[in-house]
Amino acid sequence: MKKNISCGELAAFWAVLVLSFGAVYQARADAGLAEQIAKADMGYGEYLAGECMTCHRNQSAGIPNINGLDAEKFVTIMRAYRSKELENKVMQMMAGRLNDEQIISLAAYFSSLSN
């Protein structure tokens, strides 16, 4: 795992994620996800990412760095914020207005960045 998500708090967060049956099940069931990610509109992802960049940069504290995050994991996390399975008011709101196509474009874009 990347350094910035190895701290206790985020480890707990990952545990919640893994235990969250719904989220994991959805990721498995979504057989075509890898293919959708491969075909995603990177330009759209880059535009949408502008909105995330206000908070998510290469900083070391406070907000996790999401550059280079695995695309499928990214989709799973964003869906979990959208369905409010993951806590955090800001992220629930940001994910809440994204449809699957938008989340997938973002996943393709952020996973292409080096951290």
Add this chain to the structure above:
Amino acid sequence: MTSISRRYFGGLLGATATGLAMPSLAFGAAPKVVVVGGGAGGATAARYIAKDSKGSIDVTLVEASKRYYTCFFSNLYIGGFRKYASIGHNYYGLAVNNRINVVHEWAASIDGAARTVTLASGGKLSYDKLVLSPGIALKYDSIAGYSPQAQGRMPHGWTSGTQAQQIRNQVMTMKKGGTFVMVAPPNPYRCPPGPYERVSMIAHLLKERNPTAKIIVLDPKEKFSKMGLFTAGWEKHYPGMVEWIGPEAHGGIKSVNHETMEIVTDLDTFKADAACVVPAMSAGVIAQNAGVTDGDWAPIIPATMASKADPNIFVLGDASVASAMPKSGFSANSQAKVAANAIRGELTGSRVYDARFANTCWSLIATNDGVKVGANYKAGSEKIDVVDKFVSQGDESSEVRKTTYEESIGWYSGITTDMFS
């Protein structure tokens, strides 16, 4: 490839019908964008236009100061949570990494018909598209007795610069058991929770150094942003220290006198040992000069942030009428990306995506007690409309409050990188 064929296309058009309308395209040169104001809106817009157009647009940023001290986190500096140097940023990254032509001058006037910006030195810049993000001007005459002269002893600390240092110094040197008076501004103004975060940070300083001191807040408004969260926080952390007085109780703020340090309201006169006076505001002077304001602020078209008065001028941030969006650094940064996308589309034919906006304002009430309010927005035909919103709750655990504060530190580092890297 694309840029060559587009230039050729531009050249053809230039030779025929639109030669006058697209002067720089007609000669095959890169289209020109001038950005006035290198703050939250302007620095972001310049950076995104330059970065995303990959050199096909010529970007010039006109910013009076060589160093931008953020108003955001200036309250944390006052409270002792940040060093002053840590809220200052230079324009090196924009010039060197993004090849933006950074001009450290004052833009003196704008000629919308000729599409030129005249600098205070007399130099002229021409543009195809102009971005104005000049922030605010203070309306000194909104409070009788207040003036640029008076702000020495009664600082506002509401624009970038040394005023925040003056406020901190005043608090540190205030006599034991003295009274600090904060005069809050009327709506609409930059940073709705800002005055109350400032009160919290002054209380934090006084609690340690001068615990018998008092803070009086004279407010022209009946209620304010995150009011319940702030007042509960003051009760909890600074019991008996902060007294907020609204218009029903003071009857109206009539005048201030920086020599006697008196603040006169309809019902009472308050004698301050130290004071912070924040008057009413309007769009930065250059927006008024450009003829894009209607009253105090500049109306915009929500989908692009273009001025309603001039399609070649885009107005961002505090100076604009962004309806539901508060005047914040986060909002200005968000609006800049919408404008950058629209401007690139107009100048190079790049794809223009739907406008989407967001804002979150964090405030620190005391050590590890952070609160936040936020929303996201879409472009309606007339106004920027709220899609969804949230606010911190009164009954949150101290752990959540601490995480909220930590998020704000991450955000500060994020937004300043997004503006200046």
